[in-house]
Amino acid sequence: GSIAAPNTWACQRITCLQHHNPKLTTALEVLEKHAQLRDGNSDYSRALAFRKASCVLKSLPHTLTDIHQLRGLKDIGNHSAQVIEDILEEGFSNEVEEILNDPWFIKMKLFSSVFGVGSAIALKWIERGWEKIEDAQNSNDITSDWRVQWGLAFHDDLTSPVLRQEADNLLEVIREEATKLLPGVIVEIVGGFRRGKMSGHDADFLLTHPDEGSEIGLLPQLLQRLQKRGFLLAGQAEKNSFTPGVLKKDFKLSMKGQLDHFEKWIGIMKLPKSFKDKHTDPSSIIMPTPGSDPIDGSLDYQPSRKKAKCGISGLSPWELSRTERAWCARRVDLIISPFSQYYYGLVGWTGSKHFNRDLRTYSQKVLNMKVTSHGLFDFTKNQSIPAHSEKEVFDILKLPYHEPWQRNC
Ligand code: TTP
Ligand code: MN
Ligand code: MN
Numbered sequence: 001g002s003i004a005a006p007n008t009w010a011c012q013r014i015t016c017l018q019h020h021n022p023k024l025t026t027a028l029e030v031l032e033k034h035a036q037l038r039d040g041n042s043d044y045s046r047a048l049a050f051r052k053a054s055c056v057l058k059s060l061p062h063t064l065t066d067i068h069q070l071r072g073l074k075d076i077g078n079h080s081a082q083v084i085e086d087i088l089e090e091g092f093s094n095e096v097e098e099i100l101n102d103p104w105f106i107k108m109k110l111f112s113s114v115f116g117v118g119s120a121i122a123l124k125w126i127e128r129g130w131e132k133i134e135d136a137q138n139s140n141d142i143t144s145d146w147r148v149q150w151g152l153a154f155h156d157d158l159t160s161p162v163l164r165q166e167a168d169n170l171l172e173v174i175r176e177e178a179t180k181l182l183p184g185v186i187v188e189i190v191g192g193f194r195r196g197k198m199s200g201h202d203a204d205f206l207l208t209h210p211d212e213g214s215e216i217g218l219l220p221q222l223l224q225r226l227q228k229r230g231f232l233l234a235g236q237a238e239k240n241s242f243t244p245g246v247l248k249k250d251f252k253l254s255m256k257g258q259l260d261h262f263e264k265w266i267g268i269m270k271l272p273k274s275f276k277d278k279h280t281d282p283s284s285i286i287m288p289t290p291g292s293d294p295i296d297g298s299l300d301y302q303p304s305r306k307k308a309k310c311g312i313s314g315l316s317p318w319e320l321s322r323t324e325r326a327w328c329a330r331r332v333d334l335i336i337s338p339f340s341q342y343y344y345g346l347v348g349w350t351g352s353k354h355f356n357r358d359l360r361t362y363s364q365k366v367l368n369m370k371v372t373s374h375g376l377f378d379f380t381k382n383q384s385i386p387a388h389s390e391k392e393v394f395d396i397l398k399l400p401y402h403e404p405w406q407r408n409c
């Protein structure tokens with residue numbers, strides 16, 4: 001018989017981290033990754049098809065044993081169905097095994113694991129004949145992109161998973177410093193950790209204040225304080241570029257669909273190794289800073305979209321990474337939201353990425369609404385609709401409320 005999930009949209013279904021079909025979803029996500037790397041920015045549709053199929057399997061209430069149990073589900077395309085059938089019948093998929101053993105795929109995955117490196121740069125590196133991270137590290141013909149420089153120098157640190165305990169400890173530090181600057185500030189862990197993951201590729205924090213406007217100017221001051229305490233390694237601040245009306249305009253649904261206009265800092269922090277294994281009293285921590293103090297216009301918060309860089313003077317990223325150190329380099333995103341956009345921002349920055357994408361497509365196709373991390377525009381009513389809680393976002397979208405840990409599609 002069919003055990004097809006009745007709900008067509010991923011944002012209508014409950015999808016938890018632990019589910020009944022990990023073998024199948026892991027295989028489908030290899031195909032998704034392969035499609036992403038192969039097609040780059042030119043074509044999301046192939047990758048999306050595999051993600052959709054994987055997502056359906058994650059929401060099933062039992063382990064799939066027969067392909068016919070999927071009959072009637074529109075999110076399982078022919079290609080995915082074939083792969084699922086192979087695995088159910090043979091125990092493995094030839095296509096997936098071949099990809100996993102493909103030297104091109106292995107190199108693409110390796111190179112795109114570097115912060116700041118996407119499929120275009122990874123491809124270039126392969127064309128140069130590079131095979132290992134060391135080949136890129138040893139090259140003096142490397143891009144001047146600060147992310148790639150730091151990403152290469154600290155590749156080992158940055159590809160070892162960030163633990164929940166580290167994110168929790170950092171949350172306390174950020175809360176402490178932000179509260180000194182702006183009492184009443186709200187600081188939330190978002191991203192994968194909010195969805196219940198025990199590790200992630202970075203830590204994401206969303207900040208706001210109920211007194212709209214009081215959050216303006218917080219980020220540069222917060223960065224300065226974190227810098228003083230030795231937490232910043234490198235990063236880039238971006239100013240808020242949201243303009244009212246953007247919700248109505250620009251009603252094109254990019255499959256990527258993730259860029260937002262919040263003021264933010266995208267960077268790399270130095271977290272004490274002690275953050276990994278225990279709760280640490282945040283006020284007791286002052287980071288050891290090898291070399292001298294930070295330089296390079298770092299904290300100069302650039303008022304335009306110009307890029308600001310942070311660094312430590314004296315030592316190059318590479319030299320710094322080789323020093324004896326009691327800290328680990330970790331990717332961190334700090335996002336500032338005006339309170340009037342906060343609950344949409346919270347949903348957007350909680351993810352998952354596919355949940356967001358599905359939510360946007362669903363809103364457009366079913367409700368004639370556009371939803372972003374900044375708000376929601378109802379094209380039928382020709383007005384934007386505010387939300388005062390996460391639950392209200394779901395209500396407005398006529399969706400059952402799902403907790404963050406149920407949004408792991
Ligand atoms: P990520 O940190 O990229 O992803 P993640 O936290 O879900 O996964 P990981 O544990 O590996 O870090 O992004 C955090 C969430 O924010 C993600 O679910 C989607 C959303 N997002 C945006 O809304 N805008 C953006 O520009 C990016 C990069 C992500
Ligand atoms: Mn990358
Ligand atoms: Mn994250």
Ligand code: MN
Nearest residue numbers: 191202204333
């Ligand atoms: Mn992130």
